[in-house]
Amino acid sequence: MPLRDQTDPNRIKPILATITTLNRPPVARCRLLSSGLGSSHMLKTFDDLSGSKACLGCGCCMDACPILMRDPKRRLLTEARTSLALETLVGDDCDRCGNCALACPQVDPTIKHYLVGTLLAEGMAELLAKASTDETYILDLILSY
Numbered sequence: 001m002p003l004r005d006q007t008d009p010n011r012i013k014p015i016l017a018t019i020t021t022l023n024r025p026p027v028a029r030c031r032l033l034s035s036g037l038g039s040s041h042m043l044k045t046f047d048d049l050s051g052s053k054a055c056l057g058c059g060c061c062m063d064a065c066p067i068l069m070r071d072p073k074r075r076l077l078t079e080a081r082t083s084l085a086l087e088t089l090v091g092d093d094c095d096r097c098g099n100c101a102l103a104c105p106q107v108d109p110t111i112k113h114y115l116v117g118t119l120l121a122e123g124m125a126e127l128l129a130k131a132s133t134d135e136t137y138i139l140d141l142i143l144s145y
């Protein structure tokens with residue numbers, strides 16, 4: 001649902017690199033760097049939300065998070081399904097897989113493609129290397145299929 005003219009990730013490379021090296025969920029920051037809601041959205045509202053970078057409360061980022069998948073008890077702490085809830089429930093346990101940013105409808109595809117092609121590709125290589133020695137990472141790989 002983003003705008004047709006989306007953020008050029010090459011112009012914000014250093015910021016994206018910083019975001020994806022933090023042990024914090026990257027989705028909200030990637031959302032705020034994106035173009036915002038496109039005018040063709042199908043949300044039930046008469047307000048002009050074009051360009052809004054607000055969280056839609058869809059919960060897609062929470063559904064995609066392996067930390068919450070591994071530890072579902074965390075989800076019971078709140079009914080909210082927002083990026084703020086993800087930040088609260090995961091915090092610095094985030095393992096920087098990037099799934100939340102890839103799942104968010106408010107993050108520009110241009111940014112998603114950049115993350116997959118660069119920073120997340122490096123993270124996946126790291127994860128695969130660890131998979132041979134750490135059962136937790138093996139579980140993450142299985143759950144991602």
Ligand code: SF4
Pocket residue numbers: 024025026027061064065066067086090093094095096097098099100101
């Ligand atoms: S989906 Fe991945 S990057 Fe996002 S909060 Fe969960 S562990 Fe962190």
Ligand code: SF4
Pocket residue numbers: 027028031054055056057058059060061062081082083103104105106107
């Ligand atoms: S996936 Fe949905 S809930 Fe998560 S940050 Fe994006 S809009 Fe908000």
